[in-house]
Amino acid sequence: MIVRVGDRVRRGRAVSFSDVPVDAGTVAAAVRGTAADVAVECPDPGPVHDRVGLVTDGMGLRTRTALAEAARSRGTDAPQDEQVATLRERLDDLDPPDAALAVPHRDLADLAGEVTDLRERVAERRGAVAALRDAGGDAETARSDLVAAARELSEVETERIAARQRLDDRREAARAARDVRERRLRLEDRIANLEREARAHLVETVRTEFASAVRELGHDGDPFDAGAATAALGVARVADLAAPVVLDCDRFPDATAAADWLDAPVIRL
Amino acid sequence: MLLVVAYSRVARRTLRNACRAHEGTVVRRFGRAALLADTEFGAFQALRLRERHGSDVQIERTRPLNPYSAVPAPVREAAAAYESEAHPNTPYERFAAGTDHPSAERMKAREL
Numbered sequence: 251m252i253v254r255v256g257d258r259v260r261r262g263r264a265v266s267f268s269d270v271p272v273d274a275g276t277v278a279a280a281v282r283g284t285a286a287d288v289a290v291e292c293p294d295p296g297p298v299h300d301r302v303g304l305v306t307d308g309m310g311l312r313t314r315t316a317l318a319e320a321a322r323s324r325g326t327d328a329p330q331d332e333q334v335a336t337l338r339e340r341l342d343d344l345d346p347p348d349a350a351l352a353v354p355h356r357d358l359a360d361l362a363g364e365v366t367d368l369r370e371r372v373a374e375r376r377g378a379v380a381a382l383r384d385a386g387g388d389a390e391t392a393r394s395d396l397v398a399a400a401r402e403l404s405e406v407e408t409e410r411i412a413a414r415q416r417l418d419d420r421r422e423a424a425r426a427a428r429d430v431r432e433r434r435l436r437l438e439d440r441i442a443n444l445e446r447e448a449r450a451h452l453v454e455t456v457r458t459e460f461a462s463a464v465r466e467l468g469h470d471g472d473p474f475d476a477g478a479a480t481a482a483l484g485v486a487r488v489a490d491l492a493a494p495v496v497l498d499c500d501r502f503p504d505a506t507a508a509a510d511w512l513d514a515p516v517i518r519l
Numbered sequence: 520m521l522l523v524v525a526y527s528r529v530a531r532r533t534l535r536n537a538c539r540a541h542e543g544t545v546v547r548r549f550g551r552a553a554l555l556a557d558t559e560f561g562a563f564q565a566l567r568l569r570e571r572h573g574s575d576v577q578i579e580r581t582r583p584l585n586p587y588s589a590v591p592a593p594v595r596e597a598a599a600a601y602e603s604e605a606h607p608n609t610p611y612e613r614f615a616a617g618t619d620h621p622s623a624e625r626m627k628a629r630e631l
């Protein structure tokens with residue numbers, strides 16, 4: 251590993267920069283990629299590095315999740331992995347269309363009102379035609395009014411049937427889209443449950459080692475109650491780390507002692 | 520009332536949080552659905568969820584059912600008779616055949 255901070259370059263499995271003012275987060279970022287003024291040449295960090303690649307006194311840690319990653323870094327698998335992969339593929343294949351948003355009811359309500367009005371008008375005009383005919387008058391104009399109203403009624407009725415059909419179609423499409431979303435949610439829930447089981451399985455495989463690691467750091471009692479920095483060091487010791495761990499905490503006399511205990515490259519600040 | 524249904528894990532979480540934060544607006548909570556009060560604030564909460572999660576949130580408006588004004592008497596009577604008189608394993612169609620009770624098909628074709 252080669253670490254450069256400003257114009258200082260240090261090499262080896264355990265390096266210390268406690269004599270140089272440098273931000274721990276910047277060094278950790280340099281391990282992962284690039285950072286201003288700091289460069290670290292080292293193997294690529296794995297997922298467990300995201301959890302315990304930087305150990306500081308004020309850090310937070312989801313210990314079980316980190317420990318499961320540590321188990322994976324050693325090549326341990328969980329019996330649930332295969333099923334999770336299968337379900338993930340099925341999940342990727344589900345592409346739910348957008349459920350139609352607002353379904354316009356207004357058109358339909360307007361058209362229904364128009365139909366009622368026109369029916370009344372047709373009935374009135376039919377009455378007018380009959381009255382004129384009974385009185386022996388000329389019903390020609392009244393009859394053509396009736397025909398016009400009847401034609402309009404039939405047009406609006408056709409339009410209303412079409413609007414009704416559109417509404418039904420959109421409802422059907424929305425329901426189908428929601429069915430897909432529901433299937434997706436069920437798949438996601440199953441995957442989350444399996445991943446929880448996998449995590450528990452992985453944690454079990456390294457529990458004893460982790461417990462003795464945090465005990466060596468001075469923590470008594472339930473190893474999962476250890477403070478975040480202590481737990482992170484325990485996880486790092488259990489994990490198989492190729493990229494360096496950045497230490498910004500006083501637990502080891504020097505970088506070499508830390509690297510030996512962690513069995514990993516160390517940059518001590 | 521407003522029925523809000525969540526269709527994703529994040530939408531379900533937001534709905535749960537919204538329900539917890541605004542108990543007065545929640546009429547009832549189900550697993551990933553909730554009935555919100557028919558108030559502007561209920562609508563505000565529902566629309567906020569929809570704004571954040573799009574199609575993963577379904578909003579429907581429900582209203583209380585008064586069977587005496589909304590449901591025709593023959594349907595009410597058929598329901599009461601089927602439950603009290605029919606043998607537990609008798610399908611409704613068989614029960615209704617030869618009686619004055621409306622057929623299932625007929626009821627399906629008529630909206631309330």
